[in-house]
Amino acid sequence: MSRENFRSRLGFILVSAGCAIGIGNVWKFPYVTGVNGGGVFVLFYIISLVIMGVPILTMELAVGRASRKSAVLGYKALEPKGSRWHIHGWLCVIGCCLLMMYYTTVSGWMLGYCFKFASGTFSGMQPSDVDTVWTDMLANPGEMTLYMVIIVLAGFIVCSFGLQKGLERISKWMMICLLALIVILAINSLTLDGAMEGVKFYLVPDFERAAEVGIGNVIVAAMNQSFFTLSLGIAAMEIFGSYMSDANRLPGEAVRICCLDTFVALMSGMIIFPACFSFGLEPGQGPSLIFMTLPRVFVSMTGGRLWGALFFLFLTFASFTTVLAVFENIMASCMDNFGWSRKKATIVCGIFILLASMPCVLGYNLWYFEASLPSGATGQILDIEDFLVSNLLLPIGSLIYLLFCVSKWGWGFDKYLAEANKGTGLGMSPRFKIYFQFILPMLILVILLVGLGSWGWRALICAAVAVFVWFMARRSSSKSTI
Structure with missing residues (x-):
């Protein structure tokens, strides 16, 4: 069976950017920015993307394009004889599944809130009553299951049509709608009274405010966010390298993907922070910023039902593009490794993800419990799954991809560089070899150790x-x- 390729370069960029653009941009980035003092965090986040995100993304794409395989077989095709790098390929498959075990639930929350605003659930509600909508939804396993099932079924139905007719076609339209929505919503937020104070908090670095959190904590949080937002380390991007052509150099494509991803993240903040300051709400509310703080803004503003529905439609599009991309990765891995047809992979993987997503749904109601995490915080099943992905699999996986591409025990720097610079466009200089071999691994190790908290040493x-x-x-x- 011949391997499908993207129909166009634009399709590759939009689908890959769609994988990167998700809850990391529209949910996690705004609240982490708020918690870490605003402008200084944004500054170090952009620096981290340039010095860490782009190189690792280039390496994932290079492994995919050189091998024309998904993670496990991609490693096998490129690794030295007798080595065991391909074991990480199986960890990547596990990581993608683990990510979807809670990502589908969060995407379902966003879809649910879109329906609630569109149907008038929040109309005429007092800001003080907004929180009850959130707590009632979490306490209702049937409602949460419904939204999660819609996301999972819709995702696998799209992927069942194949790369070009399913994933590429739908993702392109959703990305265009997403970009249009985000511009409209940002313009609306900037017209609110007091909006400029929010912009100042968000984009103007204030090192005194960052010092209250701890400059080191802000920098590490920014570095960690740069990995989470690009879904690096679990082969979520590697699969798209296996579908792309040789016409363009990988560093240039990686920069374009990062630019789109960063644009959406920055514009998400441009929607949220001006609105928070306009209505006197605290921007450092943490994860509840999206589902509790912002709905208070919408119920208080003129036309809030429309703006709230559009905002959560934007969030749904952003998260669903990632769902589609990771589902395609999981299915491609099964087709490559087990010889399944796309139809069989759709059915088996769909049933598995539906069942595997249920613990996260039930973790807020029937199976509720408080677990202690190595970071010192407590959380539910979603928090445990997110910790395993964000604090372990992403940095460890990124480190393995890096070492595979630059060490003599792996694929090797020269072979990686030749693949990365195949085609036309922005290339990678061999002068980065020392940085890739010694400095970048240490930076990733810092992220890993800090993310492990008390377990780090x-x-x-x-x-x-x-x-x-x-x-x-x-x-x-x-x-x-x-």
């Missing part, structure tokens, strides 16, 4: 012991063959 010691044992085993093996 324990993990570092265990990793050091494992590396030492592996090194001694290789040394003994090489001596025995001489």
